[in-house]
Amino acid sequence: MTRIRRRKEANDQASPPRVWKVGKYIRLSRDDGNSESESIGNQRKILDQQIPGYFHGDYEIVREYIDDGRTGTSDDTRPEFLQLVEDVKKGKINCIITKNLSRAFRNSANQGKFLEEFIPLYNTRFISLYEPCIDTFLNPEVVHSLEVSITGFMNEQYAYKTSVDVRRTLDTKRKKGEFIGAFAPYGYQKKPEDKNSLMIDEEAASVVREIFRWYVEEGMSKNGIARRLNELGASNPTLYKRRHGLLYCNPQGFQNDGLWSEKTVSNILLNEVYIGNMVQGKQKVISYKIHDRVMTDEQDWYIVENTHEAVVDKETFQKAQFLHQRDTRAAPAQKTVHLFSGFLRCADCGKGMTRKTAKGIAYYCCSTYSRKSKTACTRHSIREDAVERAVLLAIQRQISLIPNLTEMIEEIQADATANTQFNQAERLLAARKKNLEKLKAAADNLYIDWRAGEISADAYRRLKEKCEAQERRLRETVAHLEKEKLEAAAHKKEPSSTAFLRLKNISCLERGILAELVNFVEVHEGGGLTIHFTFADPMKNSCLEGP
Secondary structure: OOOOOOOHHHHHHHOOOOEEEEEEEEEEOHHHOOOHHHOHHHHHHHHHHHHHHHOOOEEEEEEEEEEEOOOOOOOOOOHHHHHHHHHHHOOOOOEEEEOOHHHHOOOHHHHHHHHHHHHHHOOOEEEEOOOOOEEOOOOHHHHHOHHHHHHHHHHHHHHHHHHHHHHHHHHHHHHOOOOOOOOOOOOEEEEOOEEEEEEEOHHHHHHHHHHHHHHHOOOEOHHHHHHHHHHOOOOOHHHHHHHOOOOOOOOOHHHOOOOOOHHHHHHHHHOHHHHOOEEEOOEEEOOOOOOOEEEOOHHHOEEEOOOOOOOOOHHHHHHHHHHHOOOOOOOOOOOEOOOOOOOEEEOOOOOEEEEEEEOOEEEEEEHHHHHHOOOOOOOOOEEHHHHHHHHHHHHHHHHHOOOOHHHHHHOOOOOHHHHHHHHHHHHHHHHHHHHHHHHHHHHHHHHHHHHOOOOOHHHHHHHHHHHHHHHHHHHHHHHHHHHHHHHHHHHHOOHHHHHHHOOOOOOOOOHHHHHHHEEEEEEOOOOOEEEEEOOOOOOOOEEEOOO
16 A cells, blocks of 8 residues: 655645744725724724734734825835835745735735735735635635635725726816815915915015026026025925925935926926916826826816916016027036027028137127038128127117007016015025024034033034034025125115116116017128017017128
């Protein structure tokens, strides 16, 4: 008679481990937020009450894994679930307990793979307390039952229907111009009495106004604006939100150093929210299972006008869009772009003009001739100062033909811009000086703690060096702000400079004036210019002969 002997390894697998190392998994999605029965506290209470009944030997609760506000349709959006999986692989836990299958899974495919492949592979016990009750140690075949499969399918359908309902609700809110984001755009905050409405956050809004002013009126490049804000010690939008107590985070948050960048400045200059328009739906989630976000076509955006108070006026915003469409790159190490950057074109080939200097004199020539081929076009050379004189003269002629100019001038508050700049510099300066005083007090307290023996000499030296480095940076910031304040005060005493806004008695050009009046300037061979204005031209397009 053939004798059958069981292998020792099989007996070892059939017997329970000496100690069950238990991990409790709890999840509450945003959609379950109003369900008291599924609250984090209730799930914990149920698990704690029933866990002892599942073990006849020794067991220990190793850890509690909680995904609060996380959907169960995918694994990669649940950090605690991923940690649970890693702990199983490392042998830290060998038993998982959850209230029911819907807490662990809202995706039938993930459920099947986890229960039928992962659990047996790592010889782990999985327990679901409520129907369908599952204990893979006492009844490993239950995971293949029809009841478990149907429950997984029903849980997934619930997630799908919930996703459709939520999207429909959010789209309705977007169409009505209600703000649905978790965090208000920089320069705004949510109204306390209505979280779907925005109100101006004056501290951040003043920075936004300066960004538009520097870009439109002073001709600064986006990179130059970012550098100036960093010199002034202004927190970028991410750091600003965190410093004001908001739990703001984004996928690239770990890379954010709190400094302004050219991209951040550009995003602000292009955002219609600052003229009072609600713009939403620029991104969307791929599906209720795939939570990656993708950009949407502009035609699919939800844009509702005049939903909240504007930070900047529409005229300034339109000038910024006009300048953004042009080539506004600044020269290396320069904060401002050249006066005519993006405005000059070759009258023959239509390409832009290239700026060059020779013996201290700046001039423009056709980029096709300069960069591509000497036979494709001609030089079209003209001095920069000649272009400036000709364009200024043409604008002055246009102004003389505009009717009711006096009435237009009277509508301007001549010193508003200077006052805003002065007040902004003064406010930032006061805040940075206050921070500097706090830092000095902290350094003094460190010395007292060291002398009292509360911290070691090494800790004292390390913290002292850190405080000194922060103090140096703050002093540099204060010096920049002092300079800004002096410049603003000087500008405040010259109300005639603001008269350029309506161009009466104009004596020199600025990029803001060009953006308002000039579309582009064609340069002809021999130095002739054709100026194309943005408004109805009483003289049509001004044609001027070369100097």
